[in-house]
Amino acid sequence: MKKSFLLIAILLTSACMMASVSGKYEVEKKIDKFNDNQVRVTMRGGIIDVDPIGAASNAAKFNPFIVKSKNGNRISSGIIFSLERVTRGQDIRWLNIRKGDKAIFLLDDGRDKVVLLAETGSFDSKVKNLQGDIYTTYYDLAIYSATPAQIQRIANAAKVEVRVSGMSSYEEFPRQPNYKLYEGFLPNLKKFYETEIKPYE
Secondary structure, three states, rough: OOHHHOOOOOOOOHHHOOOOOOOEEEEEEEEEEEOOEEEEEEEEEEEEEOOOOOOOOEEEEEEEEEEOOOOOEEEEEEEEEEEEEEEEEOOOOOOOOOOEEEEEEEEEEEEEEEEEEEEEEEEEEEEEHHHHHHHEEEEEEEEEEEHHHHHHHOOOOOOOEEEEEOOOOOEEEOOOOOOOOOOHHHHHHHHHHHHHHHHOO
16 A cells, blocks of 8 residues: 555656656656666656647646566556646636546547546646736646556557546546647557557566
8 A cells, every 4th residue: 555655646746747848759767766676667748739839838648657567567557647727817627636537538539438547636736926927837637547458549549539537627638629639649659558568568
């Protein structure tokens, strides 16, 4: 239990740190010397949608991860979700994702569907005063458990739509009507699956 809690805390901290990273594919690898040298590999660059000018404003990300033993055996895998929203003066309701809440991946116009359950969720906010204007950044964070087969199905899709549900609200991606699927999202997922997950199934 303590090990699971520690892993969740570390992954959520990593998600916060990745909140403003671009959609460029990167991989973060860490060795946990306090936990029998487990290896945590997390994708960075999991931006799912962009606005009409191609910018990832108010970034939403789905970054897969795998935790392996020092011998290379898979311990766990899943997807870290983060949603960042910046406002000036108005409040936004958090999704307030809890353990057991769903992220539904609708693949190829409904020909396949992957349902993931949250292992944990959290939310946070930061306030900045820039030249007299108050800006608030809201963060919704969650970790979803996902098998290699589920990640593979998502990565191999030609089209994906996602609904993330929490206690307070839900959000669908790509966000309509103004956002579109980021062209690098599915290739990034597929590359991570092929190089970081498939060899350890």
